[in-house]
Structures are given as structure tokens and as C-alpha cells.
Amino acid sequence: MANLVGTLNGTAPILLGGVVDGPQPTDVFAGLGTLQGMRTSSANATKYAAFTALFDGQSVGYLDQVASYATIEPADDYSVIAFLAFAQMATAP
Numbered sequence: 001m002a003n004l005v006g007t008l009n010g011t012a013p014i015l016l017g018g019v020v021d022g023p024q025p026t027d028v029f030a031g032l033g034t035l036q037g038m039r040t041s042s043a044n045a046t047k048y049a050a051f052t053a054l055f056d057g058q059s060v061g062y063l064d065q066v067a068s069y070a071t072i073e074p075a076d077d078y079s080v081i082a083f084l085a086f087a088q089m090a091t092a093p
Contacts, residue, residue, distance in 0.1 A: 018074030019082045023060040032067040 052062040062071040 019078035020062075020071055020073065021075050021078070022062050022071030023055060024062075024068065024070050026056075026059055026061050029061075029063045029065075029068060032063075032065060035067055038066050 048064050052064070055062060062068075064072055066072070
């Protein structure tokens, strides 16, 4: 999840979780560059890259960058379904 209000050094507050649209074809990552006002963080870059590498492959992947919104920004329509599923699991016998 994009850490828009948290810190950039890996300390609290850090927002965790969220359902994203990704992975995306890796060729869409080429030439993304940066966006005006974009804040960058390298505090967890290696850890994040190692984690997402578990899901990358077959010419698709994740990129932790604001310009690659489909792989990091929570998708509301997916997230609502996730909350519903968690609520049902919590109340299941």
C-alpha cells in the first residue's frame, strides 16, 4: 500500500495491507521516471523487492513506485470484497 502519510525511513506510521490490481506486464515499467511532488523512500526497497520477487515472473511483476499505481495503490473495489471475506471468515463456525 502506498505510504502517503507515513514516514520515508521505515518507522511508524506505516500503512500495511490493501488489495492491488497487479502484477502488471514488466514492459509498462520502462521509462516511468518520477512524478512532480513524488516522495521516494529506499528504507525498505530491498526487503520489498525480495518479497515481490516471489510473485514476479512470466514477464509480469510489481514495482514500488507511485507512477506504477496498478501495482501499489489499493483498489477500492477489490478491497471491499477482501473486507467482506475477512468478516465472513471471522464469523464462520
